[in-house]
Every structure is written in C-alpha cells, then in structure tokens.
Amino acid sequence: MTLDRDAIADRLAAAGYIADRDLATALWLMEMLGRPLLLEGEAGVGKTEVAKALARVHEAELIRLQCYEGLDQNAALYEWNYQRQLLAIKAREGTGENADDIEEHIFSEKYLLERPLLAAIRRPTPPVLLIDEVDRADEEFEAFLLELLSDFQVSIPELGTVKATAVPRVVLTSNGTRELSDALRRRCLYTYVDFPDEAREARIILARIPRIDTALAAQIARMVAAIRREDLAKAPGVAETLDWAAALLALGARELAPDLVDETLGVLLKYEEDVRRVRGATAAAYVDDLVAAGT
Template identity: 55%
Template structure:
C-alpha cells in the first residue's frame, strides 16, 4: 500500500514527534519515536511488542491526541471472529422494516429484499469504522490473544485497507488509518503479519525515565516519592514474580500514595498499598517475606 496518512505530514522528524508526544505526557526514547515517525511517514502499521504495562496501548491513545484523530480500538480475545471485528447486520431493525413493509402492503419482494441490506442496516465494527473514518487511529490491542484464523483475516485487511460486503460491494478507505498493533507475546504472532508492519520492542523504562514518567503524568508527586516508587518497581521486575509490575502499575502506586497524602514511602505504607502494584497474592506474600525495608532501601 502506498501513500501517507495525511495527518502525519505535519510531523517533520522523530524528534518533533517525541516532543508532541511529550506535550501529552507520553515520554518515549529515540528508538520508539523513530519507529512511530516512520510508521506515519511510510503509511505502515506499527507493531508494538513487549510485556504488559510498558506503554503500548497508551502510545496509541496519545498518538490519536497528537494527530487530532479519534481512537478506534479493537480489543482482541480468544474466539474473536471477522463479524465481531468488521461488520454485522442489524437484524432487529431489518425485522422491524420487514414488518412495517408488510403492514403497508408492499408486494415487490425483490425491492424489499434489496432494502433489507441497505447501508443503514449495517453495523460497523472497529475495523470498518476505521476504514470509513478519516482521519483515525486504529488500535488492534493484544493481537496475540486472538486465534490464528483472525490473524490471517487481519493481515488481509491491513494489506488492502478494503473489505468486501457481498450485499454492498467493496468499501475502501479513502485515507488509510494510522494502525497500531500491540502484543504482550503470550504467543508468537505469525511472521506474515509482522512483515506487514514496522516492528518495535518496548522495554521497561530505565530508573531515570520511570521517575520522569511518574512526575510527568502525576505532577503532584514529590520527587523523592517518585524515586522511591520507581526504584521499588525496578527491583520488583528483577524478582521472581508471577506478574512483575509495568509502568501502569508504578503510576497506580504513585497515584494511590499521593491520594493518601504520602510524601515518603515507608515499609508500613508499602504493605498497605501493595495491591496497587502487585495483583497476585503469591507475589505479595513473596515480597513481604523478603522484607519491604530491603525493597525500599536506597541505592
């Protein structure tokens, strides 16, 4: 597919895009800014892979705000099929129309059948809405949770940015949406889909960047408290946990502490608020057993 999404032409460089994202409280490194810029400039989907909570979904949301475009989200799950992602017919409205026509004495069966499959009875699901909305940002979230069959269907849609509705014909995007595909790598996504996209792996941020993210997203957080939360989160990611915390959990933890009026994190407060950052009982028990003072220690 050639051509560029017209909303991207105003962004001149990766550095400029990083600055625009920063204005909306999303801090990204040079690698991510470059991958995102190239996806816009080349009109290619951006495939973001990484552990949960590193900011993949948030990037798509922020990008939509930067471009002034609506975010259209397709949340993937096991069993998702084409009709749930693309379109469906509004059967209750079709039935009402049929009954109204019968009550009015309409005898032209062919005409009535044609009216039943008019565009007004078509329910646009996320993929079709994205093709028909200009501009738009399409977020295909957690594609690794969908089945192989849906992945193949998605590849076809992203290759042509067009879909065929047998009763109506082909619907093609006038301007293809900006597409962000995310995966938590619960399974490997097929190479064919990855080849269609520009790929970027999102790492957990460094300590310094995580402090900056917390203070940028939660300006009321004291610098010392942001540092304690970030340092503890970094250590938790190095522990043997079922579900290490992502940046999303660090932000939740910091927000909870600010809501409690905490300016410095101590072991007692950490124990009371651990549920904001660790979501498995086994992980909480392991961390408490290891000593919260050690988790919060400086250095």
C-alpha cells in the same frame, strides 16, 4: 504533518506519553512509510496507551478493536441490524412491494452496523486504528486482518467494495501469549516495549500524577526497578506503579519508609508469594539503599 523523531517524542510527552528512543523512532518510521506498527511486550508496559497518545497528537479519532478468542469478521467489520430489518419487512407486508425491492432496501446503509474495522477505513479523515491484543484472536482472524492491512479495502457482498480514502494509522498490540504469523509481522513495523528504566518511569509518574513530589516520584521509580529485579510471579507494570504512586500520594507520603512500603505493597504486587518475597527485610533494605543514595 511530518515530524522528526525528537518532535514526535516531544509531542507524545505533551500528550502525556513518555516514549523512549526506540519507540519514537518506530513511530516516526510509521509516519514515513505509512505502515502498521506492531507493539509487543508484557501487560502494563504502555502499549495500548501509545495508540491513545498518537490519536491525541494527531487530533485524530481513536478506533479500537479489542481482540478476544472467537472474534470473527462480523464483530470486527460490520453486521446487519437484523431486528430493524425484520421490522422493515413486517411494515412492508401486504403493501404489495416486490421481494427484490424489499431485499435491496433492507441491505442498504441504513441497516448496516459499522464495526471498528469498517469504521476505520470509511472515515474521511484518517483515524488511529488500535487493534488491541491481537494475540488473543485466532489465526484465521489474523489472516483476515493481514488482508485488510495490505490494501485497506473490503468487499461487502450487498454493498460492493469499500476502499479507504485515507489510510488510517494502525497500531497493533500483543502480549505475546501466542506467536503471531510471520506474514503479519512482515506487514508491520515492530517494536518490543519493555518496562521503562528508572528515569523514564519517574517521568511517567510525574506526567500522569502531576501533584506528586519529584523526589517521591524518583524514589518510587527506583523502588519499582529494584522490585522488578526480584524473581517474581508477575513483575509490576507501569499501571501498578501509577496506582502505587497515587496511593502513596493519597496517604500523604513525602518519602518511602519500610512500614509504608509493606502496608501498600498490595497495590504493586498481585501475588501472595510476591508480596511475601518483598515485604519486610527486602523492602527495608531497598529503602536503606534509597536513603544511602540520597534519592
């Protein structure tokens, strides 16, 4: 299925993801060129969700590899089920079966534990492979990834070489806590995912929380945009915006008011200094602006 850029954005929206033009273009190029896509940006801007939405659009399976410090090839690719292997050996003890046969048996498919990367290259229909927060893994793992992403094949000493029959769509995300290698960047298409602008954030709220009033969604988006311009320890991500919108809806709010904002700021801001900065006069002034602008 080859879609043009606008069609991709429309399909994503139908799948609950509101993309801007840069991202829609990147996803389109990813289809055209069959290359992995690296998404970089702050926490909570919607990077992980891109892969989930892409899987929904293509009705493909989503396979996720969550990266972390110390992640190694075994945990990412495959492991042997030692316990089962031991049981199998025990069961054969005293049967006179020769050691080579036993070894061949216990290093077969039956005892293989497929981990995300092997799963992704062995699926008959191409899945979406999400390699999430790749900046958390170490450089050695990154080098291994690069190799895998170059030819989509791995060799398992006991079983031989496995090559992807269908190349998966690959999305990598990074929160930028560590510089990724140039080699990995070169292998991928790249998009920086920024906080959405006000209009897009309002659309995101409506897409995710359909029961909310359009006017309230617009107010929330405008308020969040204003709050993000403050000098904060941690600017709220889209996740926090959505939590806030859900909280306001649960409280039966029809529009923002200074007290209401003050009381619910802890849903949006997660540092005491940030709450202190916005609560009170600042929040009230923003609400005044909303009223003056008629949003």
